[in-house]
Amino acid sequence: MDERREIRVSDKDRQAAVDRLQAAMDEGRLNLFEYDNRLAQAYQSTTYGELADLFVDLPAGGSGAVARHEPSAAAARPVAHPEAAKVSLGLPIALKILWTVWGAVMAINLTVWFLTGVGNGELDNFWPVWFLVPGAALLAATVGVQAIRKDRAQRRALEPARRTVKRIKRR
Known part of the structure; x- marks a missing residue:
């Protein structure tokens, strides 16, 4: 062994x-x-x-x-x-957690906005729109992470070929 x-x-x-x-x-x-x-x-x-x-x-x-x-x-x-x-193959666990938290926060704030708006008779001031800013930042981070992961996967896939080329050049 x-x-x-x-x-x-x-x-x-x-x-x-x-x-x-x-x-x-x-x-x-x-x-x-x-x-x-x-x-x-x-x-x-x-x-x-x-x-x-x-x-x-x-x-x-x-x-x-x-x-x-x-x-x-x-x-x-x-x-x-x-x-x-x-x-x-999907998102990293950290991004899944962040998206879940952001979604829960948005749902809670939309519910509060709707209930207070109906109670006051005014649904004009849509203040939960400000929670779209962290959502946009999270989206940008997700796109960036996915691009990096795709690039790394492509590099890993090409690594055996690169090693072979290096061996051939040494000869």
Whole structure:
């Protein structure tokens, strides 16, 4: 088993580890800080031993690809919960929370505005419009984050080709 720990991992193995870490975070086994640290370590790992160390305190029930140290199984094994994979393609959890809070604040303020306006007989002064300013800022942040995530995903997808070009240029 020790010699398996020294075998170099492929990009697909790293991606399987990242998917397993995402599933662990979605299950609540890792907080955002732990997930971020382990994600960086997963992308920097070069051997199966380094990847396996990321999952020492996590159950082997997830995708199990890294825990078994099987290169072919790691690449071919699907994510345990397809719904979790679909959710992870959307917004980051922090933005989901911010949008939920903003939506709740807007709903409460619209309700208060409507009830006070009906009680006073005046629905002229639409003061909840000011809550659209933080909403616009949140929208801009969301668009920016999504653009950054898309750019990073494209760079990750091109990284194996870049390494190959560098190797060819060295020769």
